[in-house]
Amino acid sequence: MSTATSLHQSRKRKNAVMMTLCVTAAGIGLAWLALILGALVYKGGAGLSFDVFTQMTPPPGDAGGLLNAIYGSVVMTVIAVIVGTPIGVLAGTYMAEYGRFSKLTTVVRFINDILLSAPSIIIGLFVYELMVRPMGHFSAIAGAVALAILVIPVVVRTTEDMLNLVPNALREAGTAIGAPRWVVIKSVAYRAALSGIVTGILLSIARISGETAPLLFTALNNQFWSSNLNAPMASLPVTIFQFALSPYEEWQQLAWTGALIITLTVLALSIVARSLTGRREDK
C-alpha cells in the first residue's frame, strides 16, 4: 500500500517538475521577446523624429535622416513584388488547378519548400553571378531581382494552399454552365481565394523588407539620393548594417531608429495578413 502511495507521489512530483519546466520555457521565450522589443523601442524611439523621414543619410558625425534608404527599400520592394507575384501566383495556380495530381507538382512543391528556407545570402551570390558580374557593376535592379526570388516561394506556397481550400463544387458549378477552365479559375477560384493570396503577398513583403544579405552585393549601398535603377541604391537594412557597425554615435542612433521602423512595418504587415486569413476561418 505504502509503495503504491509513494509511487503515486513520485509520479505526481515528476509531473509537477516537468510542467513547471514547460511554463518556465514559455516564460523565457516571452521574456526574450519582450527584452528585444523593449530595447528596440527604447533605443530606436529616442531617435525617432520628423528628420528621419525627410533628411538624407548623413556623413559621419553629422545629423541626418534615412530618406534615401527608405526610398531605396520601397522602390526595390515594389519592383520585387511586381516581378515575383505574377510568377508565384501562376505557379501556385498550376499546382492547385491544372496539375493538381501531376508529378511535376510534387517535385515543384518539394523544391519550392527548399527555396522557401534556403539561406538568403545564397540568393545574393546567385544574382551576383547572374547579373552583377555580366553587367560589371552593382545596381538597384539586381537587388530587386534578388528580392523577387525570395518573394516567389512564399507566394507559390500560399496560393497553392489557398486554392486547394476552394471547394470543388464551386468549380464544378462553373464548368456545368459551360465556362472554360481559365474562366472558372479566374472568376471562381481566384475570387474565393483572394484574401488568402493577398495574405501571401503581404507575408512576402514582410519577409523581404528586412532582408539584408541578398542586397549586400547586388544593390550595394549609396550614401546619396539616387533613383537610377542601373546604379547602386541605398536600402534600410544595408544602411542599418553599415551604421550599426560604425564607431559614430549619430550613425548608431540612426541604425536603431531604422531597426525600429523595419520591425514596426513587419509586425504591422504580419498582423494585417493574419487578420485577413483569420476572418476567413471564422466564416
Place this chain on the structure above:
Amino acid sequence: MSAVQEALPAIRGSRDAIVRRFALTDSIFHGMTRAAAILVLVLLGGVAISLFAGSWQALSTFGFSFLTSESWNPVTEKFGALAPIYGTIITSAIAILIAVPLGIGIAIFLTELCPRPLRRPIGMAVELLAGIPSIIYGIWGLFVLAPFLQTTVQPFIIGVFHGIPGLNSLFAGPPYGIGLLTSSLILAIMVLPFITSITKDVFDTVPPVLKESAYGIGCTTWEVTRRVVIPYTRIGIMGGVMLGLGRALGETMAVTFVIGNAHRISTSLFAPATTISATIANEFTEAVGDLYTSSLVALGLILFVITFLILAIARYMLMRIDARTGA
C-alpha cells in the same frame, strides 16, 4: 421558321469560333502556369549551376584541401574553408541544443497547460517572433546582449571554470562579449519560433482518443506527453528541428554582427570566430582578385549543399507526417 433555319449555320459557325477561342485561351493559360511552375525548378537549378561555375577557379586551384585547410590569407591567396565550416557547425549545434528543449517545452505548455484564452495570443507572439528580420536580432545582440555577456556572465563563468581542466579551455578568456557563444544564443532565439510552431502543429495532429485513453488509465500530463504524444509525433519533431537547423546554418546578418569574424579555430566558446555566411557577408564586396571572390563563392556552394541536404531531409520527414494525417 425559315429565317431561323437560314441563320443556323452562321450561329453554329460563330459558336465553333467561340469554342475554339476558349480552347486556345485555355491552353495559353495552362502553358503560362506550367512555365511558371517549371521556372521555380529552374531557379534552384540556376542557383546550383551558378555557384558551381563561380567557385570553379577556387576548387580547381585548391582541390580537396579547400575543405581541410584552416588558413585564410588574402595576401598570399591561400584559402581554406575549415574555420568557417567549424564556426557554422558549432554555433548551429549549440543553438539547436538550447532551442529544442525550450521549443518543445513551449509547445507542451501551449497544447496541454495554457489557459484557453491565452493560447491564441501566446501562439501568435511566438509566430511574430519568427517574422522579425534577422538584422534586428543582430543589432540587439551587438549592443545589448554582447556587452551584458562581456561585463557580467563571461567573467563569472571564466572564474568558475578557471581551475577545472577541460572546461577551462572551453570557457577561456578574455571576455570579448562577441564570439561563438553569443552567436549561438542569438541563433537559438531566432530558430526557437520555428521549432515551437512546428512542434505545436504536429502535437495537434495526435488523435484526442489516444491521449484520452492514456489519461483514462490514470497517466499524468507528463506521462501522456512523454509516452504518447512525443512517440506519435517523433518524425514531425525531427523535421521541425532539422528545419530550424537549416535556418541556423544559413543565418547571416544576426551572426555577422556578433561572431567577430576571426578566421581561426579556437577551443574557447568565448573566442571570436567566423561562419560561412558571415565570411561572405563581411568580405565579398571587399574581395580583391578573382581567386578571393571565387573562394567566397565556393564557401557559398558548401553552405548551399549542406543546407539543401538538411532541408530536404526535414521536408521529407514533415511530408511523411502529413501523409499519415491525411490517410
